[in-house]
Amino acid sequence: MTDxxxxxxxxxxxxxxxHQEEIFTDLTVGSIRRLSPVKQNGEPDKTRPILFIGEARIxxxxxxxPIQFPIDAKNLxxxxxxxxxxxxxxxxxxxxxxxxxxxxxxxxxxxxxxxxAGGSGIIL
Numbered sequence: 001m002t003d004x005x006x007x008x009x010x011x012x013x014x015x016x017x018x019h020q021e022e023i024f025t026d027l028t029v030g031s032i033r034r035l036s037p038v039k040q041n042g043e044p045d046k047t048r049p050i051l052f053i054g055e056a057r058i059x060x061x062x063x064x065x066p067i068q069f070p071i072d073a074k075n076l077x078x079x080x081x082x083x084x085x086x087x088x089x090x091x092x093x094x095x096x097x098x099x100x101x102x103x104x105x106x107x108x109x110x111x112x113x114x115x116x117a118g119g120s121g122i123i124l
Contacts, residue, residue, distance in 0.1 A: 030056030032079050052079040
């Protein structure tokens with residue numbers, strides 16, 4: 001890898017999208033992250049909205065899976081009130097994605113002997 005390629009791959013901190021993070025938890029169901037936008041000097045940036053992110057664990061056949069989901073709220077009270085509905089909506093979306101992946105996987109055809117001819121043997 002050349003030096004110019006190496007420089008192009010380095011992570012660069014986005015100083016135009018800074019947020020101060022606060023975490024609120026009930027110690028049972030989950031937590032809510034409040035991301036308050038700030039300027040480069042650390043002062044509040046009132047021109048951008050505050051973001052709320054819910055965090056919880058769902059239990060699957062493979063064990064607990066941590067999830068994060070956006071909560072459309074203007075303040076912490078609203079975020080707490082909308083936590084369950086936002087989580088349910090996100091989990092339903094995950095389940096639908098998993099079903100779609102399963103349908104795609106099941107609809108693939110495997111052609112006998114095709115791998116011997118150099119192909120993968122799978123037709124999409």
